Amino acid sequence: MSDTAIKPTQGHRIEWGSEQQLKNVKRRYAADRRLQLFGLGAISLAVLLLGILVFSLVQTGYKSFVQTKVLVEIPLDHPSIKRDEPGKGSYRVIVRNAFRSNFPEVSGRRDLRNVDRILSSQARFIVRDYVVANPELVGQTIKIALPLSDPFDQLHKKVIPSQIAALSQREKQLFKSLQDRNVVSIENDVTVVQIDAFIDPEKVAAQDLDAGDYEGVVKEGLRSYFLNYQPSSYEPILADNAADAVKNFVQQNPGVVGQTVQVKVPVSEHYDVLNKGSEPFVTNPRFDSAKQIEQYKALNEKNLISTPFNWELFFNSDSRFPEQAGLAGAIVGSFYTLLVCFLISFPVGISAAVYLEEFAPKNRYTDLIEVNINNLAAVPSVVFGLLGLAVFLGFFGMPRSAPLVGGMVLSLMTLPTIIIATRAALKAVPPSVREAALGVGASRHQVVIHHVLPLAMPGILTGTIIGLAQALGETAPLLLIGMNAFITAAPGGILEPATALPTQIFSWADSPERGFVSRTSAAILVLLGFLVIMNAIAIFMRQRFERSW
Amino acid sequence: MEPQVGMDQEIEKSTVPATGVSEKPGETAALNPKMKAKKVSVYYGEKQALFDVDLNIYEKSVTALIGPSGCGKSTFIRALNRMNDVIEGCRVTGKILLDDMDVYDPKVDPVQLRAHVGMVFQKPNPFPKSIFDNIAYGPKIHGMGSNKTDLEEIVETSLKRAGLFDEVKDRLKEPGTGLSGGQQQRLCIARAIAVSPDVILMDEPCSALDPIATARIEELIDELKQNYTIVIVTHSMQQAARVSQKTAFFHLGYLVEEGDTDMIFTSPNDERTESYITGRIG
Numbered sequence: 082m083s084d085t086a087i088k089p090t091q092g093h094r095i096e097w098g099s100e101q102q103l104k105n106v107k108r109r110y111a112a113d114r115r116l117q118l119f120g121l122g123a124i125s126l127a128v129l130l131l132g133i134l135v136f137s138l139v140q141t142g143y144k145s146f147v148q149t150k151v152l153v154e155i156p157l158d159h160p161s162i163k164r165d166e167p168g169k170g171s172y173r174v175i176v177r178n179a180f181r182s183n184f185p186e187v188s189g190r191r192d193l194r195n196v197d198r199i200l201s202s203q204a205r206f207i208v209r210d211y212v213v214a215n216p217e218l219v220g221q222t223i224k225i226a227l228p229l230s231d232p233f234d235q236l237h238k239k240v241i242p243s244q245i246a247a248l249s250q251r252e253k254q255l256f257k258s259l260q261d262r263n264v265v266s267i268e269n270d271v272t273v274v275q276i277d278a279f280i281d282p283e284k285v286a287a288q289d290l291d292a293g294d295y296e297g298v299v300k301e302g303l304r305s306y307f308l309n310y311q312p313s314s315y316e317p318i319l320a321d322n323a324a325d326a327v328k329n330f331v332q333q334n335p336g337v338v339g340q341t342v343q344v345k346v347p348v349s350e351h352y353d354v355l356n357k358g359s360e361p362f363v364t365n366p367r368f369d370s371a372k373q374i375e376q377y378k379a380l381n382e383k384n385l386i387s388t389p390f391n392w393e394l395f396f397n398s399d400s401r402f403p404e405q406a407g408l409a410g411a412i413v414g415s416f417y418t419l420l421v422c423f424l425i426s427f428p429v430g431i432s433a434a435v436y437l438e439e440f441a442p443k444n445r446y447t448d449l450i451e452v453n454i455n456n457l458a459a460v461p462s463v464v465f466g467l468l469g470l471a472v473f474l475g476f477f478g479m480p481r482s483a484p485l486v487g488g489m490v491l492s493l494m495t496l497p498t499i500i501i502a503t504r505a506a507l508k509a510v511p512p513s514v515r516e517a518a519l520g521v522g523a524s525r526h527q528v529v530i531h532h533v534l535p536l537a538m539p540g541i542l543t544g545t546i547i548g549l550a551q552a553l554g555e556t557a558p559l560l561l562i563g564m565n566a567f568i569t570a571a572p573g574g575i576l577e578p579a580t581a582l583p584t585q586i587f588s589w590a591d592s593p594e595r596g597f598v599s600r601t602s603a604a605i606l607v608l609l610g611f612l613v614i615m616n617a618i619a620i621f622m623r624q625r626f627e628r629s630w
Numbered sequence: 631m632e633p634q635v636g637m638d639q640e641i642e643k644s645t646v647p648a649t650g651v652s653e654k655p656g657e658t659a660a661l662n663p664k665m666k667a668k669k670v671s672v673y674y675g676e677k678q679a680l681f682d683v684d685l686n687i688y689e690k691s692v693t694a695l696i697g698p699s700g701c702g703k704s705t706f707i708r709a710l711n712r713m714n715d716v717i718e719g720c721r722v723t724g725k726i727l728l729d730d731m732d733v734y735d736p737k738v739d740p741v742q743l744r745a746h747v748g749m750v751f752q753k754p755n756p757f758p759k760s761i762f763d764n765i766a767y768g769p770k771i772h773g774m775g776s777n778k779t780d781l782e783e784i785v786e787t788s789l790k791r792a793g794l795f796d797e798v799k800d801r802l803k804e805p806g807t808g809l810s811g812g813q814q815q816r817l818c819i820a821r822a823i824a825v826s827p828d829v830i831l832m833d834e835p836c837s838a839l840d841p842i843a844t845a846r847i848e849e850l851i852d853e854l855k856q857n858y859t860i861v862i863v864t865h866s867m868q869q870a871a872r873v874s875q876k877t878a879f880f881h882l883g884y885l886v887e888e889g890d891t892d893m894i895f896t897s898p899n900d901e902r903t904e905s906y907i908t909g910r911i912g
Contacts, residue, residue: 442718443718511755513753514758515716516713516749516751517757517818517821518757518767519744520713520749520751520822521745521767521771522743522744522745522768522771523741523768524741525716531771532757
């Protein structure tokens with residue numbers, strides 16, 4: 082009996098090198114390799130996506146780390162500036178005149194105003210603050226680098242062009258359909274389009290040929306080519322003097338009234354350029370005039386324009402003008418918010434976790450609490466924001482936009498993370514340490530405070546930092562309690578209106594000025610920088626304080 | 631002292647018939663019972679792990695608890711200093727007397743009890759702190775050493791008694807976890823005696839150690855019994871025979887037999903004891 086059970090039957094023996102076995106081995110190796118490849122593929126995909134994210138952020142954001150500035154020579158001898166009260170001078174006039182002196186040839190209100198607009202409108206405050214900081218300079222002439230206004234900053238960084246294409250793709254296509262009909266030609270170096278014009282007697286009276294509605298005639302004639310289009314899309318093809326061409330023709334041939342005639346009318350300037358085979362351009366509408374761009378170029382040729390590192394990005398608060406907008410307010414606001422969040426969630430989270438893990442009886446109620454804490458971690462953050470809005474602002478009437486409320490709302494989110502991390506860290510402390518402490522006569526709370534908590538601390542701190550990092554990037558709850566407010570000064574305390582980094586990113590991303598596009602990316606990079614630093618601290622602490630037993 | 635002895639004799643009278651254990655008066659005359667277990671049963675939830683154990687533990691001697699795995703000897707030793715209290719659902723009935731005091735009396739503070747009845751565990755478990763702090767911790771929380779010199783003295787005495795002082799005197803500030811396994815276990819013994827307990831419970835103290843370290847611990851136990859009452863749980867019959875004066879054999883939650891070690895190992899009364907020590911059951 083037992084012999085047959087021990088000896089393998091002939092057919093089931095594993096034969097080295099048999100075809101079946103070789104196939105098996107090969108299949109097994111292939112499966113191993115496949116599994117590895119899947120893993121590698123997944124990791125590569127993740128790394129690739131992260132790379133794309135960081136690359137695109139850096140690509141758009143790096144330009145915000147420098148600021149285009151122009152060196153202006155400012156004489157501080159204006160009678161309005163007094164040494165004992167340097168803050169009160171008419172810096173607007175002083176800065177304006179000093180900058181205008183670069184272009185003595187410019188006259189006329191409009192042109193002078195356009196010159197002023199090359200410089201940031203905030204320049205006067207920069208000069209004022211500089212003089213207030215150095216009152217001994219009053220009466221002297223200073224040289225100071227002042228930021229250019231946003232369009233010129235972007236132009237200098239080659240983000241926007243000085244000229245843009247005058248015609249859209251659609252306009253070009255419309256014109257091409259005319260060219261395809263062979264009705265476009267060049268006469269006397271002017272592009273003309275031949276139209277069939279019905280000299281409508283209702284528009285042009287034979288008695289008074291001068292006063293006829295020739296423009297209507299021309300438009301009507303062109304309409305026959307574009308029956309399915311809105312007049313506004315094809316009428317710009319006609320030059321301003323197109324009607325005059327018809328008028329001349331009718332005046333020379335008065336008999337055509339009431340007939341349809343073929344007339345060649347000139348096309349407008351951009352279509353003329355297009356027909357002659359080049360691309361028509363116009364000055365970028367972000368600039369006031371082409372002259373302004375020439376003036377900027379002149380400054381650049383005189384080497385007055387430089388791009389120093391943009392410290393203002395870190396030391397200025399928010400501004401309507403992108404060249405002056407900075408993150409200082411948001412960073413300070415985020416700091417206060419996280420401080421409040423930490424001060425609330427750290428002690429509360431640890432106390433809750435220690436109680437649940439070390440002292441609470443295991444029964445239905447503690448199970449329920451445990452399940453709910455885990456659920457709380459999965460609640461969408463916007464819900465916490467609504468809760469904060471309803472309870473903290475609505476019911477308790479706490480101040481709007483304040484870091485105190487922001488921190489309280491974020492601590493609701495951080496609490497479950499800290500509790501879960503703390504419980505895991507407490508569980509990881511080996512029971513032998515507890516037994517040892519109990520064995521020498523430590524009470525339960527002494528066991529926890531003297532032995533278990535210190536051993537769990539690295540894990541607790543890691544969890545806390547990760548929770549805070551999460552809170553740092555949280556936007557939705559802060560939006561709901563008004564922390565996306567436009568605030569131009571860093572908050573002085575937890576009760577003052579403030580904004581935070583993610584909400585600052587949100588409001589900058591919403592702004593139309595071109596300069597905010599790269600500033601948004603720069604702000605994201607700063608936020609990511611803080612997150613990386615926080616996570617690095619977490620990893621460092623885990624490795625530094627982790628103890629073996 | 632006098633009335634205590636009188637009381638002990640009374641108890642002796644009442645317990646001896648109940649357990650049916652006969653003691654040779656000549657051999658136990660010098661020994662006073664330090665702890666007495668009376669009809670001790672331990673339950674883990676619904677499950678009963680120990681059934682009506684009656685056992686005396688004699689002063690300044692080594693009592694070995696032997697028996698196969700799961701027989702309840704660890705449960706019993708942990709009941710002696712109420713270490714079972716921290717296990718959820720664990721319940722102890724019966725009486726355990728330390729001198730004359732019922733350790734399960736609600737008035738007794740388990741923390742104070744554990745200062746009197748110290749414990750050494752199976753696996754060396756020094757705190758992840760310095761050697762000095764490992765030993766000074768117990769005296770500190772019990773308010774024994776009020777200043778640093780007192781504590782230093784306690785640490786030195788405890789380490790000397792545990793036979794570890796010469797090996798570690800130059801590195802008291804280094805972590806206790808950096809010592810070898812045998813040294814760690816002696817450190818744990820030093821830690822246990824630092825609070826001057828009356829009784830030291832040892833739950834398989836040598837099971838994680840090599841034979842040389844085991845020999846050192848056994849020597850140490852032999853020295854410690856001059857001053858302390860020791861209860862040791864062991865799986866090694868040789869060890870029980872070498873170090874103990876009294877032996878109790880547990881089987882399936884019952885105390886089968888107890889008595890002088892020589893007697894248990896040479897002429898056991900119970901058939902099961904004989905089977906176990908000769909290796910037929912286990």
